[in-house]
Amino acid sequence: MDDKVIMTDVTGRDGFQMEKDWIATEDKINVINEIIAAGIPRIEATSFVSPKAVPQMRDAREVIKGINRESVEVIALVPNVKGAELALEAGVDEVNYVLSISETHNQKNVRKTVGESIEGVKDIQKLMDSSKITVSLATAFGCPFEGLYEVDKILGNIETLTAAGLSRFTIADTTGMANPVQMTEFISTIKKHYPQHYFGLHLHNTRGMGLANIYAAYQAGMRHFDAALGGIGGCPFAPGASGNVSLEDVVHMFEFMGVPVDGELPKLLEAALNMEKLLGRTLPGQVMKSGQADKTHIA
Amino acid sequence: MDDKVIMTDVTGRDGFQMEKDWIATEDKINVINEIIAAGIPRIEATSFVSPKAVPQMRDAREVIKGINRESVEVIALVPNVKGAELALEAGVDEVNYVLSISETHNQKNVRKTVGESIEGVKDIQKLMDSSKITVSLATAFGCPFEGLYEVDKILGNIETLTAAGLSRFTIADTTGMANPVQMTEFISTIKKHYPQHYFGLHLHNTRGMGLANIYAAYQAGMRHFDAALGGIGGCPFAPGASGNVSLEDVVHMFEFMGVPVDGELPKLLEAALNMEKLLGRTLPGQVMKSGQADKTHIA
Numbered sequence: 001m002d003d004k005v006i007m008t009d010v011t012g013r014d015g016f017q018m019e020k021d022w023i024a025t026e027d028k029i030n031v032i033n034e035i036i037a038a039g040i041p042r043i044e045a046t047s048f049v050s051p052k053a054v055p056q057m058r059d060a061r062e063v064i065k066g067i068n069r070e071s072v073e074v075i076a077l078v079p080n081v082k083g084a085e086l087a088l089e090a091g092v093d094e095v096n097y098v099l100s101i102s103e104t105h106n107q108k109n110v111r112k113t114v115g116e117s118i119e120g121v122k123d124i125q126k127l128m129d130s131s132k133i134t135v136s137l138a139t140a141f142g143c144p145f146e147g148l149y150e151v152d153k154i155l156g157n158i159e160t161l162t163a164a165g166l167s168r169f170t171i172a173d174t175t176g177m178a179n180p181v182q183m184t185e186f187i188s189t190i191k192k193h194y195p196q197h198y199f200g201l202h203l204h205n206t207r208g209m210g211l212a213n214i215y216a217a218y219q220a221g222m223r224h225f226d227a228a229l230g231g232i233g234g235c236p237f238a239p240g241a242s243g244n245v246s247l248e249d250v251v252h253m254f255e256f257m258g259v260p261v262d263g264e265l266p267k268l269l270e271a272a273l274n275m276e277k278l279l280g281r282t283l284p285g286q287v288m289k290s291g292q293a294d295k296t297h298i299a
Numbered sequence: 300m301d302d303k304v305i306m307t308d309v310t311g312r313d314g315f316q317m318e319k320d321w322i323a324t325e326d327k328i329n330v331i332n333e334i335i336a337a338g339i340p341r342i343e344a345t346s347f348v349s350p351k352a353v354p355q356m357r358d359a360r361e362v363i364k365g366i367n368r369e370s371v372e373v374i375a376l377v378p379n380v381k382g383a384e385l386a387l388e389a390g391v392d393e394v395n396y397v398l399s400i401s402e403t404h405n406q407k408n409v410r411k412t413v414g415e416s417i418e419g420v421k422d423i424q425k426l427m428d429s430s431k432i433t434v435s436l437a438t439a440f441g442c443p444f445e446g447l448y449e450v451d452k453i454l455g456n457i458e459t460l461t462a463a464g465l466s467r468f469t470i471a472d473t474t475g476m477a478n479p480v481q482m483t484e485f486i487s488t489i490k491k492h493y494p495q496h497y498f499g500l501h502l503h504n505t506r507g508m509g510l511a512n513i514y515a516a517y518q519a520g521m522r523h524f525d526a527a528l529g530g531i532g533g534c535p536f537a538p539g540a541s542g543n544v545s546l547e548d549v550v551h552m553f554e555f556m557g558v559p560v561d562g563e564l565p566k567l568l569e570a571a572l573n574m575e576k577l578l579g580r581t582l583p584g585q586v587m588k589s590g591q592a593d594k595t596h597i598a
Contacts, residue, residue: 104598145598177592180514181556205507207592208548208585212510215479239596240589249507257480286507290539293476293506297538299403299444 004260005218007251008042008200008226009035011275012063013077013096014244015228017047017054018236019279025059029066031275035229036068038267040247043067044075044096044226048083054236064090075134079110081123088127095128096170097121098136101154102143105174108237109138118160125165134168135161136202141186142177144239151189158194168198170226173213175241176206180216187220200224203245205231205284210245211253218259225250230272231284246285248272256293265292303559304517306550307341307499307525308334310574311362312376312395313543314527316346316353317535318578324358328365330574334528335367337566339546342366343374343395343525347382353535363389374433378409380422387426394427395469396420397435400453401442404473407536408437417459424464433467434460435501440477440485443538447476450488457493467497469525472512474540475505479515486519499523502544504530504583509544510552517558524549529571530583545584547571555592564591 012032016023032045045067051058064074064087075094076087087095099117100106106114124133137157142148158169171190178186190199201222203210214225231246248268254261265287272288311331315322331344344366350357363373363386374393375386386394398416399405405413423432436456441447457468470489477485489498500521502509513524530545547567553560564586571587 108598142592144594144596147593147595176589179552179555179592206585206589207551208504208545209510209552211508212514212552215511215514240594242585242589246507252506253478253508253511256478286505286541290475290505290541293441293478294446295443295539296446297443299407 004223005254006042006224007040007247007261007263008044008075008224009040009229009247010044010202010226010244011035011229011232011247012043012045013047014044014226014233016056018232018234018241019056023056023278025062025066027278028059028063031229031271031278032063032067034267034271034274035247036072038264038271039262041071041262042073042075044077047077048086048090049077049079061086061090064092077136078124080120081127084124084127094132094134095124096134096136097124098138100138100143101149101157102139102146104145105139105143105238109235114157118157118164121161121166122164130165130167133166134170134198134200135166136170136172138172138174138235140171141173141182144175148177148182151186154186154190155193158190162194162197167196170200170202172202173204174235175238176204176210178203178213179209180212183213183216184220187217187222191221198224200226202226204234204242205245206240206242211249214245214250214253229268229285230275230288232279243284246287249285249287252287252292303522304553305341305523306339306546306560306562307343307374307523308339308528308546309343309501309525309543310334310528310531310546311342311344312346313343313525314532315355317531317533317540318355322355322577324361324365326577327358327362330528330570330577331362331366333566333570333573334546335371337563337570338561340370340561341372341374343376346376347385347389348376348378360385360389363391376435377423379419380426383423383426393431393433394423395433395435396423397437399437399442400448400456401438401445403444404438404442404537408534413456417456417463420460420465421463429464429466432465433469433497433499434465435469435471437471437473437534439470440472440481443474447481450485453485453489454492457489461493461496466495469499469501471501472503473534474537475503475509477502477512478508479511482512482515483519486516486521490520497523499525501525503533503541504544505539505541510548513544513549513552528567528584529574529587531578542583545586548584548586551586551591
């Protein structure tokens, strides 16, 4: 198994969607371009969703247009076929189609049953090759309305989606409910059942276990991870949701563990500090406060 | 190997020592007694140090006197033989004698060379049985003045202290520099060299890796962990120091991992929220904000 870790930055999407105050399109683009300049290879930049549901994402098209795309794969979240059409028009490389394992959360998030959401992806497959569609399975480890899940629940959904010709999935712990033992079981089981599929992992640090879960998932064979600069973000339709694992903290951990990972830490830390100024509040990221583990002070 | 984890709460010592504003003795005692009532079996309650160096600890004797000792082991930090005498007079069960692996940090912290600190413990051994002395090896994984360390550096110090008849050690990551790979190597190596010794682990979440390191250390055989309520604390003489791993977050992780651990989570969360009111600022603990992983909301 290749040791290398591939990071997908979700600051522009999962990060900004939780911000109540409007962030100017130019500022969004600047943050994302700083992350690209720091060497992160995959960027989930925005969502093509209803501007009524998530006003902060109403400039999706302009954001995609403004970012420096030379060296990166650009992804946008889409909740339905209309969003996928808009994302294609904007010229994204890949769409992230989101559905929840939880019936309750899927209703809150996209106002459909899980079955309807699974049917919905088939319309998107008519628009583009399935290799350009990643399906995010939200509330994969548990749901804030329904409680913790066993792995069988997600396996059933992956089976149905696999039968429909899909092979790229992001496993999402939407409100940070997973622990390292559950993580190990889920990732091992899922990867054993579908060794040829692409799997990514999307974690929130809601209960402080974000990096512990990343370490457990890495041990279980996971190599693709989502994260957001400064640890911002969360789902507006999940009670108790809080920030993503912090991009620069995840890159920092892997780098000091000796695991190959793209992303220049000094540039990421600078980008996080710049975004902290932009947002005007202290962000959850830790390394942006402390400096890298090998930073030394004068005695 | 027994699966059970034993927690030592260090709120009264490592937590409060970093607080600039005076905390009334009665308030300190109330916090500690809430932690005891929640079922934590070992309490490092205070330090017998110079009141000039750490004014917050000047009520050490009264704190020891005020806490409910029926069901717990009570520990106090001591930097020298005078502190050990005072701790004995106050009737503690155990002293935590602290020395740093780093020459630079040991000078800053206790104004001695490492060699002088190692000699100093021999005077304490004249006062009490060595089974009542735990030696904390601070800056074990690296020092904010000197950088990251290899495991050989701490092994040499444990060897010298073992030759002096000591067998209880706390390995401390004073400024949160360790990562899970380094942690695994250190704990495996140390436990392999000294299988009969008692080892505890004392971690700070300075770079967000606190729980990841605890998980890695648990996998490597560690069973004794320090933590502070709400994630407060830090060393006043180490630049960039920040909070301990949060007691309730650590207990929460182990409980949801299915690892036996003492401590009733609802009582710990209530104690953390009460202490947050007392200290008057948002604390780093995560589960105190989110609730347990199995907390559900009404849809």
